[in-house]
Amino acid sequence: MIRTTSCRLTTQCLNVLRSTTVSSNCEKRYQGNIATERSGDGDKNLQFTNEEGYWKTSSFETVFSQNTTLDKYVWRNIKQWENKIASVCVITGRQYTYAKLRDSCAAFAIQLQHKFKLNPRDVIAICLPNLPEYPIASLGSIEAGLTVTTVNPLYTAEEIGRQLTMSNAKCVIGTVKYYNVLKNACSIAKKNLPIIVIPTKNNESIPAGAINFFEIINTANVDYSLLKDAGISPKDVVLLPFSSGTTGLPKGVQLSHENITINCEQIQAKLPDEASVLETTETQQEVIPCVLPFFHIYGLTVVMLSKLFLGIKLVTLPQFKPEDLIKALHEYKGTSLNLVPPIANFLTNSPKVTPEHLAHLRMFMSGAAPIGQADVERMLKKFPNTKFMQGYGMTELSPVAMITPNNCVKYGSIGQLVSNTEAKIVSLEGDDGKGLGPNATGELLVRGPQTMIGYLNNDEANKDIFREGTNGSGKWLRTGDVAYYDEDGLFYITDRMKELIKVKGFQVPPAELEECLRNHPKILEAGVIGIPHSRHGEIPRAFVVLKPNVEATEEEIIEFVAERVAHYKHLEGGVQFIKELPKNSTGKILRKDLKSM
Structure with missing residues (x-):
């Protein structure tokens, strides 16, 4: 996992x-x-x-160090499948062959170096959903010698602005739909950054002040000799995603070309x-x-x-x-x-x-x-x-x-x-x-x-x-x-260490109880948290999503679990029925949101 x-x-x-x-x-x-x-x-x-x-x-x-940058690694064997489809959008059918993808990346890299005057190791923020152009945005930036920080496109302007500040981003790539959010994020970060946008619908107009992604990846009449060697080492940072690590506050994770x-x-x-x-x-x-x-x-x-x-x-x-x-x-x-x-x-x-x-x-x-x-x-x-x-x-x-x-x-x-x-x-x-x-x-x-x-x-x-x-x-x-x-x-x-429930000194993993609950024939999903208790320290409480068109009582769920786990793992904190569990973009249960319910 x-x-x-x-x-x-x-x-x-x-x-x-x-x-x-x-x-x-x-x-x-x-x-x-x-x-x-x-x-x-x-x-x-x-x-x-x-x-x-x-x-x-x-x-x-055993595997061995590749001793190269990430872009060169990805394209190493491209000649073997350059005419195969590399990426295609399930909704629009918009697609790129490997040859087209490779050329578009180089064209984009040239523009980043010359038109946008970005320097080696500058950070570019990519705030996109999964599109067939995502490899162009990321690998083109990497080929230009930049560091990529990836941003959740569903973030608020405040959240994006915080990441732009922490990463010291010099440019942003997003979609037309979220241009205003990105513009507000730049204002919050007190940065006047170029914002490159990808139109995802036919005849979607480019907002005033935005830069059309398709224009700057156009491979027509590109002089590829203009692409400068950025002097990047495999030890240099290539990706800067943000993670809460073991503490919960967002931090920039420095991953090198060699790491990836x-x-x-x-x-x-x-x-x-x-x-x-x-x-x-x-x-x-x-x-x-x-x-x-x-x-x-x-x-x-x-x-x-x-x-x-x-x-x-x-x-x-x-x-x-x-x-x-x-x-x-x-x-x-x-x-x-x-x-x-x-x-x-x-x-x-x-x-x-x-x-x-x-x-x-x-x-x-x-x-x-x-x-x-x-x-x-x-x-x-x-x-x-x-x-x-x-x-x-x-x-x-x-x-x-x-x-x-x-x-x-x-x-x-x-x-x-x-x-x-x-x-x-x-x-x-x-x-x-x-x-x-x-x-x-x-x-x-x-x-x-x-x-x-x-x-x-x-x-x-x-x-x-x-x-x-x-x-x-x-x-x-x-x-x-x-x-x-x-x-x-x-x-x-x-x-997770920070998610363990401490019941009378015993450690109760929420994930164990959640699996037990999912085995109930009426339960679709479940989340478990610890709630304070005057005598036991904490006790487990379950949040349950039932399968469609079924009913269940709190008592039968509590009894179902009690028959299968040690006494200190019983759902003494009760069961709450909800329509859906709060989750992040990767499917992880947001227990902090459950605690506020």
């Missing part, structure tokens, strides 16, 4: 909630006092030293089985409906950039609409679908979606929010010719840190560590930073070449999220997620 708050990626799939107490086998293992390179229990990827404790390494094949290119390689690295998505050839091209937003790191790296590198066709959806997703899957013959749990639940529960609509689909890939074992089983029962995978990551990890191997049926797992990546579980109570063994629950720490450079201009947040390794072995990144790994090296997320 790739998770975020603003931009976090979490694929949590709970199978069996593990106790926070280390098992007796682990306790015996901890009593050993001899430092070793391996754990000695036969798991070649389980490491141990006295100083570091236990940590896990990757089973996937290596993560693209990690996503495709193989175990003994085949890669999850196949590279384009003369006779076949995979098709991916792009329903997850490109302004989010999951959509940007996993869905867009890594797939353009493979020559895949991207079918863009500006927003989630059931009819558009069905069209992308059925008429465009989608072969792989990156999704989040609410979309998975829609596909499973909607009578409008039939197995025939997904006749060409081979693979579901889930991320960004919790999904339960039973949810996956129901989906695969409806679509038996598909496979299911999920990943885990966060914006600060570019974003992918874990992915399930093909044919993994432990759907509660977020998978194994991707190539060149290490992780350990540390106690939630102590502060020695030593890694715990299998089946012990604690905070998940990760390190690898995809780890961000750091937060922009925020030494305090950097100090909080990084933890030094022993003997100069490299910094660990604190994820803020509560997790454990089993004897097979598969990791499981039980919850």
